[in-house]
Amino acid sequence: MSSLRAAVLVLGVLWAAFPLTPVGDVRDGYYDVLAAMCIAVAVVAARRLPPPVRCAWMLVVLGFAGWVAGELVSTVEQRVLGLDLFPAPSDAFYLGAYGLLAAGLLRLVRGRHTRQDLTPVLDATIVAVGFGIVVGTFLVGPIAEDAGTSALERVVASAYPVGDVLLIGLLVRLWASVGSRSPAFRLLLVAVVATTAADVTWNVLALTDPLADDPAWLDMLWLLAYVAAAAAVCSRSATSIGVGTVQTEAAASPHRRLVALGAGLVLPAGALAFSGLLELDVPWRLVSVGSVVVSVLVVVRMALLLRTVEEQAVQLAALARSDGLTGAPNRRTWDHELGRAFQAAEESGGPLAIGLVDLDHFKRYNDEHGHQAGDLLLREAVAAWSDLLRPGELLARYGGEEFGLLMPGSTPEQAAQRLQVMQRLTPRGQRFSAGVAAWTPSAEPAAVVEQADRALYSAKHAGRGRTRIANVTHDAPETPAVQVALQPIVDVASGAVVGHEALSRFVDGDPERVFAEAHRAGYGPVLEAAAVAEALAHRPAEGILSVNVSVGALVSEEMRCVLDADLTGVMVEITEQTDTDAWDEVAVVVASCRTRGAVVAVDDWGRGYSNVERIMRLRPEVVKLDRSLVADLSDPDRLSALRTLGEWARSMGARVCAEGVESADQWAALRAIGIELAQGYLFGRPALASDEGADGVVGGGRADTAVSPVGSL
Structure with missing residues (x-):
């Protein structure tokens, strides 16, 4: 298409040079050749367009080609055959061109709209009727009243301005469309307006002075129409006209609507006023009937506009009161x-x-x-x-x-x-x-x-x-009796007991199952709070006491009451079996526990919901590895992974405690990779605390070693 656009530039230069050509046969020949060149370029460009718009543009081009053909036939009639006829054979080409161009514009209009919409049709009709009143007053009326011409001559002469009215109506119809501001449309607008202006001017001159020669600027207008039509077809935006775009009243430009309504109302009054100034006979029937028709159309148009505004008001009210995502009320x-x-x-x-x-x-x-x-x-x-x-x-x-x-x-x-x-x-x-x-x-x-x-x-x-x-007490089922078993936590390097973990035991069954059932029944936080309270009641005299708390129970009112006192020497192990979205609330509770002396640990890390985000949020002092991670430390890859976890935990300011240590080999391996704390059957099995309280030395293994101070954690 670049070569075609270059050709359009050449056509523009040739058009600008038209006034410089000598008057007479040279200028007439120049005119015909330039017009034919424009049509040739337009035909080539139209053939290259995609199928959806090719047919419409080809009809438009053929319409302009009909006028050019009429020009050539007229030249032959006058220069070669010496005919001075009206109507002449060339008039058939001229009038046929109106039909082809109208068909092309109508196809472009229909191609842009996939649904029926009366408002653009009304806009086009209002302007067409208003323009028709002007044309009828100053052109068709005088032609029809000319008694010196035959009926055929009057019909053919009147057909030209009527064709211009038709083109103006279709152009307004297309102009009122959404997205009709493309270069292709503007060039097409120039072409049709230039043609209409030249036609109307020619008709006026023919009525006022039939023997006068056409001025050069009038030929310039017709040539401008041909050049603009060729440029429109060659434009990149030619494919955007005629593509199915849904037209709605809401999407159309309100300024264009106002122009259409204003033009339709002003034109009849302007025709009447101009006739009075020129002291011409006013065709009262035409002006009166036309004005009534325009007024009725404008009233209908305003009624449709009012209905559209009311519908949009209802839609806006619904949108303002609805949630955009779900459609539910907001x-x-x-x-x-x-x-x-x-x-x-x-x-x-x-x-x-x-x-x-x-x-x-x-x-x-x-x-x-x-x-x-x-x-x-x-x-x-x-x-x-x-x-x-x-x-x-x-x-x-x-x-x-x-x-x-x-x-x-x-x-x-x-x-x-x-x-x-x-x-x-x-x-x-x-x-x-x-x-x-x-x-x-x-x-x-x-x-x-x-x-x-x-x-x-x-x-x-x-x-x-x-x-x-609200305001209803939800009595939880009676919580099962909790017993506390203490298991030693040792320093890996020395084997010294530095604290104990409080483990819950139930007569009725496995602790994990009992807690799971309690959470399903809705009293999990109550049972956990009871277990922590029982553990604190059997707190060893020395060393740290570690208690397990799920995230959900940690923020419960029951647990807050239990952990409300001084927590110095207490390690709160936040278990990984549950998840929460209330991390802000968790952070507040954790900070409160630390303020009262507690140490925070993440329990069973490495399974379940374990993730880096939890460590980042809680910033625990101790990370307790799940027993599954230390089950087989003879595997070099597992040992390397464990070393990496330890280094990462230390980089976060935390110490690592390995659970489930059952052999001396495991202990040695953990000591070799720098794990600080450990617990498991090797160091002591969980043992029930006495009713009087633990004495600080519970279980087997190395329970006879001295207890390290709490600060060692």
């Missing part, structure tokens, strides 16, 4: 409907339940599956839960992964039952925690929502995946 709608629900409850005296729902471990789900999957989960959850809503109930996105529920006519107990059904419908195997509060007379909405929020966090601390009702 926080603004929640606040509004909450007040209305409270007012309705005051008037009716009926029950009203307010619920807050929070997806459990949503941050972890995002981290593991990606934010797109997290967004999809939110949308699917809203869709699933919304199906359970009754008339008058509301599910709104309260914030993040938290949702609010308004349940008029439901008691808190009924709402809790409904939430259990919602729990089962939560997609992708996820669960949520929920809190429910009840409306009471004269209660402030914010206060009731706060009660539901506290109940929600109570559900989280109770183990998640459950619903709590």
